Amino acid sequence: MSDLSDRSMEAVYQVSHCLAKSAKPQDTLKKILAILASVMDYRLGTVTLVDPESGDLLVEAAHAIKEENLKDVRYHKGEGITGVVLESGLPLAIPALKNDPRFLNRPAVYNPDSAFLGVPILEHKSIRGVFSFSVDGGERYRLDEHLRIATIFANLIGGVLSRYYLMEKEKEIISMEKDRLEGQLKGRYQPENMVGVSKAMRYIFENIGQVSRWNTTVLIRGESGTGKELVAKAIHFQSPRAGGPLIKLNCAALPETLLESELFGYEKGAFTGAEFRKPGRFELAHKGTLFLDEIGDASLSMQTKLLRVLQEGQFERVGGTETIKVDVRLIAATNVDLEKAVSEKRFREDFYYRLNVMPIYLPPLRERKEDVPYLAEFFLEKLSKEVGAVFTMDAESLGILQGCDFPGNIRELENCVHRAAITARDHGIRAEDIPCTRSQCYGRLIHLEAEKPAAREAEGDIRAIPNERERVLAALKKSGWVQAKAARLLDMTPRQMGYRVQKLNIKLETF
Structure with a gap:
């Protein structure tokens, strides 16, 4: 094997490693040109791409050429050696630049005695640009071999561009659909920082818009993590009380004695350590809104005191006798089954009816999966602003999350x-970066641990099998090795099932 063949194989190896990393195409192209300069001795390498508006070639990436030399460089079709390659669609090798009248020396950095090679960059049979470089010394006498090798790398560059354009197209489609659906809601119901296009979320936005205009007590219900506090904020800031304070308190975070002091305040000397008068949350929320989270965890005696404030709009501070009147709108939230709590005498029935004037139910994320891609993109944008880097997520990753x-x-x-952003290389999140593809879905593991193994076995719930490979195998066996049926058993798409079969090295043909 010749020295040139050895070097070309080494270059292919290094470039393939470079392509395995997700990065911006311009950065990837610069790394490829640097590898080719180091291994193949390709000097002054450039990648020029077709400008979709003018049709001219503009420099996208270059190696060992200063940016100021590239600022105004462009080639019309058929202009210069690079433009001729674009026009003909054929690779071109010039033994000595000084002997070719088509040589324009843009930018003015080339050695006139050097050889010059230009190869078209193809993407789906369309010419996207030109890969060009110069060679010196003995390399000038092996131009045919260099031309064949350069064509290989031009094809790899075309693959980089194809992958990037496809990802950008997918992002554009998602963005357009998001803008279209959110555009229908903006100005009507959808508050800022609330993301969702599902029917369930549209109904919630409508409820927020309706109830915001009233002083009615609102009870927000839903599982932990569904965004109850966000809804409370949206109601307050869209209401006539938006200019007043929004005061928050978690009823489950404090013991009853401290909770009473926090809610109603206390007088100086009311208890040991009470060295001054302190207003409570109700006083602080005067002419505004008080948001009480985890209201279902309040004790019966605390419910009685809260009921009085709701009915009469007045209370006394702890250790005081002065009756204080307040004008406060109450928004409460809970993930407790209040109806069951009432039947078990753990929650006052009269307090329940006083709270439940306008209930808003927030569905769990599993019941509105169409919102997951939009939420994921929202969190990525938020994270990008926080760390000063642009994070991306491909369509397969979004599908796995969904x-x-x-x-x-x-x-x-x-x-x-x-977590996926932290583990992703070059800020591009791919399928293998999603925790659940590495059996690290912590929320799922917590819920599985809480279940009784015997009950799981009796129910035959394949989804409850902790080990991912065993879980996928069990679903495949139960479905007769039909991947689409197995996917339905595990609440996956067929594409996600196919990905796991490949990742877990499950050989379907052996069964």
Whole structure:
């Protein structure tokens, strides 16, 4: 094997490693040109791409050429050696630049005695640009071999561009659909920082818009992580009380004695350590809104005190006798089954009816999976702003996320996106970066651990099998090795099932 063949194989090896990393196409192209300069001695390599508006060739990436030399460089079709390659669609080798009248020396950095090679970059049979470089010394006498090798790398460059254009097209389609659906909602119901295009979310946006105009008590219900506090904020800031304070308190975060002091305040000397008068949350929320989270965890005695404030709009501070009147709108939230709590005498029935004037139910994320891609993109944009880097996620990754149940709901999805971003190379999230593809879906593991193994076995719930490979094998066996049926058993798409079969090295033909 010749020295040139050895070098070309080494270059292919290094370039393939470069392509395995997700990065911006311009960065990838620059790395490829640097590899070819180092291994193949291809000097002053450039990648020029067709400008879709003018049809001219513009420099996209270059190696060992200063940016100021490239600023105004462009080639019309048929202009210069590079333009001729674009026009003909054929590779071209010039033994000595000084002897070719087509040589324009743009940019003015080439050695006139050098050889010059230009190869078209093809993407789906269309010419996207030209890969060009110069060679010196003895390399000038092997131009045919260099031309064949350069064609290989031009094809690899075309693959980089094809992958990038496809990803950009998918992002554009998702963005257009998101803008279209959100455009229908903006100005009508959808609050800022609330993401969703599903029917369930449109109904919630409508409820928020309707109830915001009233002073009615609102009870927001839903599982943990569904966004109850976000809804409370949206109601407040769209209401006539938006200019007033929004005060928040978690009823489950404090013991009853401290909770009473926080809600109603206390007088100086009311208890040991009360060295001054302190207003409570109700006083602080005067002319505004008080949001009480986890209201279902309040004790019966606390419910009685809260009921009085709701009925009469007045209370006394702890250790005081002065009756204080307040004008406060109450928004409460809970993930407790209040109806069951009422029947078990753990929640006052009269307090329940006083709270449940306008209930808003937030569905879990598993019941509105069409919102998952939009939420994931929202969290990526938010993360990009926080760290000052642009994160992307390919369509396959979004599909995997859409197939997850997310027991922790939106909060778990956000954590999942953050973990994927941390492990992703070059800020591009791919399928293998999603935690659940590595059996690290923490929310799922927590819920599986909480279930009784005997009950799971009795129910025959394949989804409850902790080990991913065993879970997929069980679904395939139960479905007669039909991947589409197995996917339905695990709440996946056929594409996701196919990905797992390949990733877990399950040989279907051996069964």
